[in-house]
Structures are given as structure tokens and as C-alpha cells.
Amino acid sequence: RFPGKGLFMAQAASSSAPRSVSPNPAGWRLEHSYAQLPALFHAAVAPTPVSAPRLVMLNVRLAKSLGLEAAALAGEDGAAIFAGNQLPPGAAPLAQAYAGHQYGHFTTLGDGRAILLGEQLTPDGARFDLQLKGAGPTPYSRRGDGRAALGPMLREYIVSEAMHALGIPTTRSLAVAATGEAVWRETPRPGAVLTRVAASHIRVGTFEWAAARGDAAAQRALVEHTLRRHYPELAAADNPARALLTAVIARQAALIAQWMLVGFVHGVMNTDNMALSGETIDYGPCAFMDAYDPATVFSSIDARGRYAYQNQPGIAHWNLTRLAETLLPLLDANEEAAVAAATEALGGFAPQYQRHWLAGMRRKLGLFTEEPDDPALIEALLIWMHATKADFTNTFAGLAPDLPPGDPRRSDGDCVAWQERWRARLGRQAQSPAESEALRRASNPAFIPRNHRVEAALAAAEQNDLTVLERLLDVMATPYAHARSAPGYRVPAPDGGAGYQTFCGT
Numbered sequence: 001r002f003p004g005k006g007l008f009m010a011q012a013a014s015s016s017a018p019r020s021v022s023p024n025p026a027g028w029r030l031e032h033s034y035a036q037l038p039a040l041f042h043a044a045v046a047p048t049p050v051s052a053p054r055l056v057m058l059n060v061r062l063a064k065s066l067g068l069e070a071a072a073l074a075g076e077d078g079a080a081i082f083a084g085n086q087l088p089p090g091a092a093p094l095a096q097a098y099a100g101h102q103y104g105h106f107t108t109l110g111d112g113r114a115i116l117l118g119e120q121l122t123p124d125g126a127r128f129d130l131q132l133k134g135a136g137p138t139p140y141s142r143r144g145d146g147r148a149a150l151g152p153m154l155r156e157y158i159v160s161e162a163m164h165a166l167g168i169p170t171t172r173s174l175a176v177a178a179t180g181e182a183v184w185r186e187t188p189r190p191g192a193v194l195t196r197v198a199a200s201h202i203r204v205g206t207f208e209w210a211a212a213r214g215d216a217a218a219q220r221a222l223v224e225h226t227l228r229r230h231y232p233e234l235a236a237a238d239n240p241a242r243a244l245l246t247a248v249i250a251r252q253a254a255l256i257a258q259w260m261l262v263g264f265v266h267g268v269m270n271t272d273n274m275a276l277s278g279e280t281i282d283y284g285p286c287a288f289m290d291a292y293d294p295a296t297v298f299s300s301i302d303a304r305g306r307y308a309y310q311n312q313p314g315i316a317h318w319n320l321t322r323l324a325e326t327l328l329p330l331l332d333a334n335e336e337a338a339v340a341a342a343t344e345a346l347g348g349f350a351p352q353y354q355r356h357w358l359a360g361m362r363r364k365l366g367l368f369t370e371e372p373d374d375p376a377l378i379e380a381l382l383i384w385m386h387a388t389k390a391d392f393t394n395t396f397a398g399l400a401p402d403l404p405p406g407d408p409r410r411s412d413g414d415c416v417a418w419q420e421r422w423r424a425r426l427g428r429q430a431q432s433p434a435e436s437e438a439l440r441r442a443s444n445p446a447f448i449p450r451n452h453r454v455e456a457a458l459a460a461a462e463q464n465d466l467t468v469l470e471r472l473l474d475v476m477a478t479p480y481a482h483a484r485s486a487p488g489y490r491v492p493a494p495d496g497g498a499g500y501q502t503f504c505g506t
Contacts, residue, residue, distance in 0.1 A: 018047050018087045026072040030090035030118030031127070034200070037225055038218040040210065042094045047084025047115050048136025048146065050191070052180025055079040056150070056466070057157055059174050062197065066174070067123045073175070082177035083193050084115070084135040091117045095138035099212055100205035100272030101322055103306055108212070109205060109272050110140025113148060116201065127229070129201050130174070133194040149189035150178060151458045152503075154469065156194055156283040158457065162449045162476040163280055168258045169251075170280040171198040190462060199279055200229050204323045205272030211326035220330060230277050241330035244276075245345045249320055251278030253349050256316045257356035260309070261364065262445060263289035263392040267299040267502060269307045269315045271322050285502035288448045290492035292385040292392040298451075300501040317349045363443035364396050365422065366436030369429045377421055384414050391492055396444040397482065401426060401433065445479040447486065451500050452493035 035042060055078055060070040072078070080086040087093065095111035102109075115135045119127045133156075134148025157173040164170050179191035202222075210219040223244055227235045230247075237243035255278050259266065266273070267285035275281045285299035294310035302308075307315060324342035332338035361378045362370070385395055401423045409415040426436055449472065457469035475489045493500070 018049060018085055018093075024089040025069060026078070026088065027068050028088040028090055029067060029121040030088065030092075030130070031121060032092050032118050033127070033225065033229070034096070034116065034119070034129075034202075035092060035094060037221055038215070040213060040215060040218055041097050041206065041222070042116075043097065043110075043139045044093070045095050045115060045138045046087075046093050047132055047193075049085040050083050050179035050181055050193075052178075053079045053083030053085050054178045054180065055082060055175065056178050056192065056461075057154070057173075057176040058082075059157075059161070059172070062172055062174050065122065066120050066128060066197070068120070078175070079177055082132070082175040082195050083179055084132050088117065093117055093132075095140055096201055096206070097140060097209050098203050098205035098272055099208040100203070100270050101208070101319070102270045102272070103302075106208070106212075108209070109142075110209075111138055112141040112144045113138070113146040114196075114201075119200075120197075127199075129196075129198045131196045131198065131201060133196050134179075134191070135193050145183065147179075147181075147183040147191050148193065149183050149185060150176070150192035150462060151189065152284065153192040153194040154458055154461055155286075155454060156196070158449055158454055158469070158472065158476070159283045159286055160196075160280075161473065162479065163264070165477050165479050166262055166445060166448075168262070168264075168280060169255055169278050171196050171275075173197070198275070198281065199277035200226075200275070201281070202226050202229070202276045203272050203281075204274045204276070204319055204326075205270075206276075207323055207326040208271060216329055219326065223327070223330060226276050239331065241327045242341055242345065245320075245324055245327055245331075245342070246348070248276050248278070248323065249345060249349050250352055252316050252320060253352035254278070254356050255280065256313050257353055257360055259312060260357055261360040262448065263292070263309070265289060265296055265298055265307070265309045266312065267297075267302065267307055268504065269312065269319065271319045274316070274319045274323075276323075284504040287451050287454075287500070287502050289392050290451070290497045291389040292382065292395070293389070294386065298500060298502045300503050313350075313353050316353075317346065320349060321346055360443070363439055365399065366426065366440040367429065368431045368435070368439065371425065371428070374425075377418075377425060380418050380421070384412075384418060387414075388412070393445060393448050394490065394492075396440075397446050397490075399440055399444070400437075441482050442480060446482045446484065447475050447479045447489050449476055450489065450492060451497055453489060 063070040081088050093115045095115055097110040099108045114131050114133045117130045120130050121127055137146035153176050157176055160170050160173050164172055174195040174197050177193050181191045182188040183191040210222055223241050227240055227244055234243040265287055273282040287298040289296045296309040297305045324346055328338040331341045403410050453472055457472045460468040475486050
């Protein structure tokens with residue numbers, strides 16, 4: 001990472017249109033398989049240059065894994081590329097078209113402030129989208145300015161990298177560049193562009209876009225493209241649409257379970273924010289839960305709690321149902337048979353999610369074996385945590401068969417009773433206490449990006465001080481390092497985070 005002072009000082013002169021960078025010392029290897037889809041899925045558009053691009057963050061390890069030379073990107077050319085003033089060699093920028101159900105209501109969308117530069121081929125042959133977020137208006141901007149503020153872009157950088165360190169499939173952040181220009185939200189904010197890295201940006205909403213236009217050929221092409229991109233082992237399936245639907249359901253069941261196991265609240269689970277790759281995408285109003293409360297909501301616009309923590313599995317199933325609806329004509333020529341096939345596939349979500357969640361909870365409790373009463377044991381702990389407003393992360397990270405002397409939980413009858421049940425359950429497995437503890441430590445993070453820590457880092461960054469953010473990123477790079485001495489990063493906000501809200505930043 002390359003922090004620097006004076007974030008909004010000019011670093012490269014802007015021009016009326018981005019210029020290409022040549023030669024290619026950074027190692028760009030861009031291809032454009034998405035651009036080969038029918039024209040209804042994309043529109044060519046160049047980033048809008050900014051007045052004073054400056055590199056704020058560069059993810060050196062991620063750059064290396066992509067086959068990029070970080071040293072070649074750390075100077076003026078890198079800042080210009082990541083701000084949209086220059087195009088890397090081989091770029092063919094475009095905005096992607098998609099629709100989506102936002103808070104349950106269908107609407108046509110598309111990349112209103114994001115521009116895909118291309119797909120970087122890595123040294124091991126993998127393919128990743130490189131997208132500039134906040135790079136200016138597109139044909140899908142819907143009267144928006146196409147820009148982004150520094151705070152929300154740094155939030156995505158922090159949380160997406162934290163999710164990666166936690167082992168949860170996610171889009172990632174390669175760079176953040178300041179623009180030297182203000183963007184207007186509630187107040188003028190310093191502008192920035194995020195470079196997002198994704199297995200792809202194909203969404204449920206992408207399929208909804210084609211279905212809304214009744215273009216069966218385009219829908220079929222999208223199915224085939226998605227299979228080649230994310231599920232190549234299924235490309236020769238007898239029914240490609242059915243194979244794709246089943247595979248996406250499986251990945252989403254696993255992903256949402258992982259969210260729930262670390263107390264992550266996405267905040268805006270619209271269908272355009274569900275990626276068919278199975279990665280977490282869009283870190284707008286996201287946050288991590290402190291005190292355990294299933295009804296936790298952070299998003300300032302989610303007044304009815306549609307996307308509350310406890311609702312995430314159900315919303316995932318709802319979104320997948322919308323995907324299944326778009327695929328009906330490809331599942332079977334007979335409508336009744338197509339609906340039956342979709343219903344059968346969707347019926348697999350709940351048991352798969354439950355299996356992943358239960359297996360994860362067993363690991364969090366240090367359990368190697370399975371017993372029929374395990375769900376009741378887990379539920380009893382969660383009920384106690386909710387009643388006592390216990391911290392979600394610290395409760396699991398601090399589990400021990402014997403409560404230490406002086407621990408206030410010793411006077412809590414419900415807690416003591418649960419400890420006895422759990423201790424007896426541990427005693428019925430062959431693994432040693434040390435093995436159980438090792439499993440718990442590997443399954444329960446010691447550190448999450450605490451909301452007040454994130455806000456402090458963002459506030460300091462807007463004042464040209466990146467040291468707070470750098471320290472947070474350093475701690476979050478090793479979330480399972482229980483022996484690490486960083487006590488201030490383990491505790492929730494002094495007020496318990498009461499009333500904490502997050503915002504989309506659009």
C-alpha cells in the first residue's frame with residue numbers, strides 16, 4: 001500500500017479523454033470475453049478524466065497475484081490509470097447493463113458509475129474483472145454524477161479486504177485514487193475512484209435485464225458465458241440453464257452461511273448485488289454486528305429491516321427465485337415442467353444453507369462430531385447472547401469449557417447451565433481439549449472491522465491522515481491471530497454502537 005500526504009494535490013494533468021499507457025511495464029494482460037456477449041448487455045464508454053489524480057491506496061499483494069508490477073503502478077502513471085485519466089494497454093472500457101429488484105421492486109439499472117476496463121489474465125491462467133468505480137457517468141447513470149466519495153471507497157477497500165482475510169468469497173480492492181474534485185452528497189465530499197477486482201460482475205440482475213427484453217437468444221448466450229466463466233465443468237451439461245441454477249444456489253447457500261457465522265450484515269441485498277460467481281459484492285451500507293441481535297439493521301434507508309441480519313438467508317432464496325424465473329424458458333419448453341424444475345432446484349437452498357451454517361457453528365464450538373441435539377445447544381447459546389446483549393465476535397472467540405474465577409457469567413444461571421451442557425458435549429468426542437481449542441481459534445475471528453474503528457479510519461483519511469486506516473488494515477490482515485496484542489481492536493464501541501447507521505454513498 002502506498003499512502004501519502006496531500007491526497008488532493010495534483011499529480012497528473014487531466015485531459016478531455018483518457019489516453020492509453022504504452023509500453024507495458026506493469027504487466028497488463030487484458031481480455032474482453034464479456035464484450036463478446038450481445039450488445040444489449042453493455043455499452044462502450046470511457047472514464048471521465050479528473051483534475052488531480054493521486055494514488056491513495058495500492059494493494060501490493062493483490063497486484064502481484066494478478067501478475068501486475070506494483071512498483072510500476074505506484075507513480076504518476078498508476079495514479080492516472082486508477083483515477084481514469086489513462087487507459088492501461090489493451091483496455092476496452094465499457095459499462096455493463098443489468099436490471100434488479102431493489103427492496104423488492106423491479107427496475108432497470110446498469111453501471112451508473114462503474115466502468116469495466118477488461119479482464120486481467122493472471123500468471124496461473126485465472127481471469128478477473130478490473131472495474132473502476134466512480135469513474136464518471138455512463139449511459140446507465142440515470143441523472144447521477146457517476147462519481148464516488150473517498151469515504152465509501154475506502155470503506156469498500158477495508159471491508160472487502162477484511163472479508164478476504166476471513167476466508168469469505170469476495171470481490172477485492174486493488175486501488176483507491178483521489179480525484180482532487182468534490183462530489184456532492186449530503187455535503188461536498190472529496191472524490192475518489194476504487195478499482196474493484198471480481199471473478200466477474202455477472203449478477204442476478206444481468207439475467208433479469210435480458211428476460212425483461214424477452215431476448216431468449218441473449219439469455220442463452222449469457223448462460224453459456226457464465227458457465228464458461230465460473231462453472232466450466234458444467235459447460236457440457238444436458239440442460240445448461242438447470243445446471244447453472246443448481247450451481248449458483250449451492251454457492252450462495254455456502255456464502256450466506258459464512259456471512260452469518262461472522263455477524264456480517266450486507267445491508268443492500270438487491271438482486272443486482274448478488275453475483276453468480278458466489279462472491280460478496282457491493283460494500284455500501286455493510287457493517288459487522290457487535291451485540292448479538294438477529295434484527296440488526298445498519299442501512300439508513302432500510303427502514304423496515306428487509307435486509308436485517310436474520311433475513312439474509314430468506315432474501316438470498318428470494319433473489320435466487322428471481323433468477324430461476326428468468327431461466328424458465330431455458331429450463332423446459334413446457335411451462336409447467338419448467339416451473340417444476342425451478343421449484344425443485346430452489347428447494348435445495350434451505351437444506352444446503354442449514355448444513356453449512358450448522359457445520360460452521362459446530363466448528364465455532366470446537367465440535368468435531370455431530371449429535372442430534374447440537375442445534376438446540378447452539379440455539380440456547382444464541383438466545384442467551386441476545387438476552388444479555390453479548391458481543392457476537394468476542395463471545396465465540398472467548399469460549400472456554402471453564403469460566404475463569406471472577407467472570408461475571410458465573411453468576412448467570414442460564415450461562416452456567418449452558419456451559420455445563422457444552423462441557424458434557426465436548427466430553428463425548430474423542431478429540432482432546434487442545435484440539436477443540438485449536439478448532440475454535442481457527443473458526444472464530446479475534447478481530448473484525450469494528451464499526452467505530454472503520455469510521456475513525458475514514459474520518460482521518462478525509463483529513464489526509466492514513467495512519468489510522470493503515471493500522472486497521474494491518475490488524476485485519478490476520479483476523480484469527482488470537483495471540484496478537486491489539487486490545488483496542490477487539491472491543492466494540494464504548495456506547496455499544498447504539499444507533500449506528502451506514503449509507504450507500506451514491
